[in-house]
Amino acid sequence: MTETAEQxxxxxxxxxxxxxxxxxxGVLFDRAVGYVYAVDGxxxxxxxxxxxxxxxxxxxxxxxxxxxxxxxxxPTAGEVIFDGTDVRQLKGEAMRRMRRRMQMVFQDPLxxxxxxxxxxxxxxxxxxxxxxxxxxxxxxxxxxxxxVGLPASALRKYPxxxxxxQRQRIGIARALVLxxxxxxxxxxxxxxxxxxxxxxxxxxxxxQNELNLTYLVIAHDLAVVRHIADTVGVMYLGALVEEAxxxxxxxEPLHPYTRALMSAVPVPDPRVEDRRERILLAGDLPSPxxxxxxxRFHTRCPxxxxxxxxxxRPGLREISPGHRVACHWAEDIRDGRIRPHExxxxxxxxxxxxxxxxxxxxxxxx
Amino acid sequence: MPLLDVQDLSVVFARRGEKPFTAVDNxxxxxxxxxxxxxxxxxxxxxxxxxxxxxxxxxxxxxxxxxxxxxxxxxxxxxxxxxxxxxRGRDIGMIFQDPLSSLNPVVPIxxxxxxxVERHFGRTRKAAMVEARDLLDAVGIPDPQRRLKxxxxxxxxxxxxxxxxxxxxxxxxxLLIADEPTTALDVTIQAQILTLLxxxxxxxxxxxxxxxxxxxxxxxxxxxVNVLYAGKVVETGTRHDLFANPRHPYTHGLLGSVPRLDSPxxxxxxxxxxxxxxxxxWAEGCAFAPRCDRVxxxxxxxxxxxxxxxxxxxxxxxxxxxxxxx
Numbered sequence: 001m002t003e004t005a006e007q008x009x010x011x012x013x014x015x016x017x018x019x020x021x022x023x024x025x026g027v028l029f030d031r032a033v034g035y036v037y038a039v040d041g042x043x044x045x046x047x048x049x050x051x052x053x054x055x056x057x058x059x060x061x062x063x064x065x066x067x068x069x070x071x072x073x074x075p076t077a078g079e080v081i082f083d084g085t086d087v088r089q090l091k092g093e094a095m096r097r098m099r100r101r102m103q104m105v106f107q108d109p110l111x112x113x114x115x116x117x118x119x120x121x122x123x124x125x126x127x128x129x130x131x132x133x134x135x136x137x138x139x140x141x142x143x144x145x146x147x148v149g150l151p152a153s154a155l156r157k158y159p160x161x162x163x164x165x166q167r168q169r170i171g172i173a174r175a176l177v178l179x180x181x182x183x184x185x186x187x188x189x190x191x192x193x194x195x196x197x198x199x200x201x202x203x204x205x206x207x208q209n210e211l212n213l214t215y216l217v218i219a220h221d222l223a224v225v226r227h228i229a230d231t232v233g234v235m236y237l238g239a240l241v242e243e244a245x246x247x248x249x250x251x252e253p254l255h256p257y258t259r260a261l262m263s264a265v266p267v268p269d270p271r272v273e274d275r276r277e278r279i280l281l282a283g284d285l286p287s288p289x290x291x292x293x294x295x296r297f298h299t300r301c302p303x304x305x306x307x308x309x310x311x312x313r314p315g316l317r318e319i320s321p322g323h324r325v326a327c328h329w330a331e332d333i334r335d336g337r338i339r340p341h342e343x344x345x346x347x348x349x350x351x352x353x354x355x356x357x358x359x360x361x362x363x364x365x366x
Numbered sequence: 367m368p369l370l371d372v373q374d375l376s377v378v379f380a381r382r383g384e385k386p387f388t389a390v391d392n393x394x395x396x397x398x399x400x401x402x403x404x405x406x407x408x409x410x411x412x413x414x415x416x417x418x419x420x421x422x423x424x425x426x427x428x429x430x431x432x433x434x435x436x437x438x439x440x441x442x443x444x445x446x447x448x449x450x451x452x453x454r455g456r457d458i459g460m461i462f463q464d465p466l467s468s469l470n471p472v473v474p475i476x477x478x479x480x481x482x483v484e485r486h487f488g489r490t491r492k493a494a495m496v497e498a499r500d501l502l503d504a505v506g507i508p509d510p511q512r513r514l515k516x517x518x519x520x521x522x523x524x525x526x527x528x529x530x531x532x533x534x535x536x537x538x539x540x541l542l543i544a545d546e547p548t549t550a551l552d553v554t555i556q557a558q559i560l561t562l563l564x565x566x567x568x569x570x571x572x573x574x575x576x577x578x579x580x581x582x583x584x585x586x587x588x589x590x591v592n593v594l595y596a597g598k599v600v601e602t603g604t605r606h607d608l609f610a611n612p613r614h615p616y617t618h619g620l621l622g623s624v625p626r627l628d629s630p631x632x633x634x635x636x637x638x639x640x641x642x643x644x645x646x647x648w649a650e651g652c653a654f655a656p657r658c659d660r661v662x663x664x665x666x667x668x669x670x671x672x673x674x675x676x677x678x679x680x681x682x683x684x685x686x687x688x689x690x691x692x
Contacts (some may be wrong), residue, residue, distance in 0.1 A: 057552035163641040193408040194579060198623035198637035205634075220552065227625035227635070247631055264557035265627050266582025270605045272628060273586035280561060281554045283508075284522040344508070 009084065010045035011182060011214045012069065017042045017078035019061070019068040023289060036289045038064040040238035041078070043316070046182075046231075051208065051215040053229025053246070055222055055261070059285050061238040062218045066184045069216070070102055071095070083181065100130045103175035107187035109167035113159040119145075119170055120155040123177050130178060140177065147210070148173045148203060165196035169203065176207065184216045189224060201228055222265050226250055231322075234258045237296040238288055240316060244323040254325045254334055256303045282343040295328070302340035303333050367439060368396040369573050370420070370541055375433035377415050377424065389415045391597040392433070394672075397541065402567055402574040404588035404605075406581065412597035413577045417545050419443075420575075421460055422450045437541070456486040459534030463546035465526035469518040475502070475529050476514025482536040501532040506562060524555035531562065538570060545577045560587060581624055585609055590678075593617045596653035603678035613675065613685040615658045652682070660684045 019039040022032035039061045046052040056062045068075045071087060080087040082102065090098055106112035113122060123141050127133040142152045148169040159167055168188065175183050188204065189197040205228060207213060219225050225232055226246055233243040234257065242255040253259045260279040267273060281300050286292055292299050298309035308328055316324040319331065332338045375393045380386040390412040397403045405413045418424050419431050422442060435442040437457065442450065454460075462468040470478060479501055480494035489497065495514065502510035505528040518526055527547065534542055544563065548556040564587060567574050576588055584591055584605065591608050593601045593616065601614040612618040619638040640657040651666040652658070658665070664683040672681040 057554060165641055193641075194581070194620055195408060195623050195638040196641055198625075198635035199639075201625065202635055202637060221625075222553070223625040223627045226627055226631065227629075250627065250631075260554055262627065264553040266556075266560075266580065266586055267626055267628055268581035268585045268609065268621060268624055269626070269628075270585045270609050273582075278557060278561070280558055284524055284555065285552075 011048045011083055012046040012216070013079070013081040014042055014044050014065075014069065015079040015081070017065065017068060017080065018076045019064050019073055020076045034289055037238050037291055038288055039068055039075075040291070042235075042238075042240050044233055044240060044243060046214055046216060048181075048214055049208070049212050050230040051217055051228050053225035053232040054216065054218045054235060055220065055225045055232060056235035057220060057261075057285060059237075059288060060235040061288065062220075062235050063186050065235070066104070066186050066216060066218050070099070070104060070184060072104070097130075100126075100178045101180050102182040102184065103178060103180040105168075105171050105175050105183060105185040105188050108191050109164060109171045110159065112171060113167060113174075115159055118156055118158055119173075122159075122170065122174055123155075126174060126178050132178070144173045144177045147176065147207060163196075164192050165199055168192060168196075168200050172200075172203065172207070176211075180213070182214045182216065184218070186218045187220070188217065190219065190221060197224070204228060222262060234261065237286065237291050239296060239326065240324075241297065241326045242324065243316065248320070248323050252334070254319060254323070254330045255297075255327050256301045256333065256340075257297050260302075279340070295326075300343055302343055303329060303338055304343070305329060305338065368436075369399045369401075369438060370397040370575070371434075371436040372396070372416075372420065373434040373436065375416065375419060375435060376431070377412070377419050378430040378432075379428060380430060381428055386430075389597055390419065393594075393597070393599060395592050395599065395602070397573050397575060399540065399573055400567070400571045401590065402576060402588045404584040404591040405575065405577045405594055406579065406584050406591060407594035408579055410596070411594040413579075413594055414545055416594075417460070417543050417575070417577055420543065421454060421458065422447075452486070455482055455534075455539070456537040457539055458541045458543060459537070459539040461527075461530055461534050461542065461544040461547045464550050465523065465530045466518060466550075468530060469526060471518055474515050474517055475521070479529065479532050479536055482533055486537050497536070498532075501536055502529065505529070505532045505535070506558070507532075523551055524558060527551060527555075527559055528562070531559075531566075535566065535570075535572075539572065541573045541575065542567075543575045543577070546579070547576070548583065549578070549580070556583075563587070581609075581620060593620075598653070598681065599672055599679065600654065600681045601679065603675075607677035611677065611688060613677075613680050613688070614682050615660045615684075615686055616654050618686045619657075619659075660686070 017039055018041055020035040020037055023034045023036060024030045025033040042065060054062045054065065064073060067073045069080055075088060087098060120141065124133055124137060127137050141155060145152060145154055150166065150169055189200050192200060201224065208215060217225060217228060229246050232246050232249045233240050236257050242258045253262055260281045263277065263279045279302060283300055286299060294310040294312055295314050298304045314326045314328050316326045318324050329338060372393060372395050375390055376388065377390040378386050378388050393416060395403065405416060407413050420435050424431060431443060476495055476498045479498035483489050483494040483497050499510045499514055502513055507513050507525055507528050548559050551559060560583065566572065578584060588605050591603060591605050592599050593614065595616050601617050612621055622636040623638055625635060638657050651668065652670045655661045655665040662684050670681050670683055672679050
C-alpha cells in the first residue's frame with residue numbers, strides 16, 4: 001500500500017497472446033497440417049487485488065489462456081508481463097523463482113491431488129521445490145490449513161478421506177502455501193455440488209480480502225463469475241469479444257454473443273424465467289482449427305450485417321470507460337438501430353475431428 | 367388417474383459382507399398426463415437411481431427394489447422382463463445425461479433411431495429410416511438425410527443430445543424421463559435443448575419427469591417440483607410456491623447458496639454447512655439435521671414424516687417460517 005505507482009500498474013498484462021496447437025500428420029515425419037487457434041490474439045490486464053473473470057463455453061480457449069499465462073503451455077506469440085517482467089523471456093532458474101508467485105487451482109480436486117500423497121506431503125512439495133521448507137514450515141502448513149478452513153489433523157490424511165469441497169480446499173491450500181501474488185483458478189467450483197459451491201466461493205473471497213490476492217477465475221458459469229469477479233472478459237473462439245466491469249457487463253451486455261450467453265443462463269426464479277426473452281443461438285461453436293473469416297461470431301450472430309461482419313475481423317474497441325467490445329455494430333445494436341434476424345443452424349464437426357470424410361458403411365446395416 | 371404413480375419406492379443396494387445401503391427410501395410422487403415434474407437434488411440424493419428403478423434398468427443382483435410404480439394403473443415393477451421390454455421405449459422414453467456414452471459409437475445415428483420404430487411398431491428398415499429422418503428433422507438437426515449415416519463421434523454434443531431425444535420420442539411415448547439432459551452441455555446449447563423439450567412437451571402432450579441438480583432449469587420448466595435429500599422427498603410444491611416460499615431448510619439453503627445472474631453484486635452467498643457425506647441414518651431422524659441451522663430435539667430420534675402442507679408436501683419439524691406478503 002506504500003507506492004501508488006505500484007498500485008496503478010497492473011499485475012498481469014497480456015499483449016496479443018497467441019497459443020496455437022499444431023495438428024500433426026504423417027507416418028515418418030511429423031508434419032503440421034494445420035493449427036488449432038486455441039488462443040488467437042488476446043490482450044488484457046489484471047490489476048492488483050482484483051478478480052478477473054474469464055467466461056466462455058467449452059472450446060473457447062479460456063483454459064488454454066490461463067495455462068499459457070503460467071507457461072504451462074508455451075505461448076506461440078505475444079507477451080505475458082507479470083509485475084513488469086516479460087515471463088516469456090525468463091529461462092531456467094529465473095522462471096522457476098517466478099512460478100512461486102503465480103499458482104493454479106484446478107477444476108477437479110480429486111484428479112489434481114496425488115492419491116498417494118498425504119496432505120502434508122502435498123503442501124510441503126511446493127515449499128521444498130522453492131527452498132522454503134525450514135523449521136517454520138510446520139507452522140506455515142497449519143496456518144494455511146486454518147485459512148482454508150481445515151483442521152490441522154488433516155495433514156496426516158489422504159485426498160480420498162475428504163469430501164469434494166474439502167478436497168478443493170486442499171487444492172487452494174496448496175496454491176496458498178507459497179504465498180503467491182496471483183492465483184489462476186480454472187473452474188474452481190464446477191465439479192462441486194451447489195451447496196458446496198457457495199462455501200468455496202465465499203472462501204476465495206475471504207482469502208482475497210485477507211491476503212490481497214489477485215485472481216484470474218476461469219469458468220463457464222456466468223452467475224458464479226458475476227458473483228466474484230470485478231472485471232469480466234467473455235471469450236469466443238480464442239478471442240475476447242467483450243470486457244467490462246462486472247456490473248456494467250451484466251447491466252448492459254453489448255456484444256451479441258454476450259447477450260445470447262446471458263439470456264441462456266437459467267435463473268432459479270420462476271417469475272423471472274417466465275418473463276425472460278431468450279436469444280437462442282443457432283448451431284454449435286465452429287472448429288477453432290478452421291475459424292470463420294471476419295468476425296468469428298458472424299456465422300451464428302442474429303445481428304450480423306452483410307459483408308462487413310464476414311470480411312473484417314473486429315478488434316476490441318472501448319465504448320464506455322472500461323467497457324471494450326469487439327463488434328462493428330455495438331452502438332447500433334445498443335441503440336436498437338439494427339434488429340436481430342433469423343440464423344439457420346449449420347452442422348459443425350466436433351473439434352479435433354478434421355475433415356474425416358464419409359466413413360461409409362463400416363457396419364452392415366442388416 | 368395420474369399417468370405415473372410412484373408409491374413407496376425403495377431401492378436398497380446390498381452386497382454380501384457389507385451393510386445394505388438405502389439409496390431411495392419410500393419415495394412417492396405422481397405425474398399427471400402432460401405434466402412436467404422435477405426431481406431436484408444434489409449428487410447422492412437418489413434421483414438417478416429413482417429413474418432407473420422406474421425404467422426397470424437396475425441390475426437384478428445386489429439390488430432390492432420395493433414399492434409400486436403404477437403406469438396408467440399397471441405396476442411396472444411386477445411386469446415380466448419381456449413385457450417391460452415392450453413398454454420401455456414405447457410408453458416411456460428416457461434421455462440420459464451423457465449422450466456420447468449412451469449412443470452406440472459404432473452404429474450410425476439413423477439406424478439407432480430407426481431400430482426403436484422397427485422394434486416396437488414392426489416397420490421395415492426402409493420405412494423406419496424415413497421416420498428416423500423426420501424425427502431428426504423434428505428435433506432440429508439440420509440436413510437430416512445426411513446425418514442418418516453419420517456416427518456419434520462425427521456430430522457435436524448438442525446434436526448428439528438431440529439425436530438421443532429423437533430416439534426417446536420415436537414411439538411418441540406418453541411419459542419421458544430426462545435424467546440431467548443438459549448437464550453435459552454448454553449454456554447456449556442447454557438453452558436450445560430446453561426450448562426443444564418445452565416445445566415437445568406442449569405440442570405432443572407428453573408428460574416429463576425432469577431430473578436435475580440445476581434449480582434454474584427447474585424454475586423454467588417444471589409444473590411441480592420434488593426436492594430430494596438422501597433418498598427421500600423433503601418438499602414438494604408447484605414451482606411458483608416452492609421458489610417464492612421454500613419451507614424446508616434444505617430447499618431454503620439451496621436457493622440461498624446459488625449465485626444468481628440477476629442478484630446485486632457483492633451480496634454474500636449463504637452456503638449450507640458441511641456436506642452430504644455427514645448425514646445420519648434416516649431411521650434415527652432427519653438426514654439433513656447435521657447441516658441444518660434450524661435443528662431441534664424433534665429432528666433427532668424419530669423419522670420425520672412427509673406431511674401435507676398448504677403448498678404441497680413437507681418433511682420438517684421446524685420449517686422456515688412463511689414469508690408474509692408474498
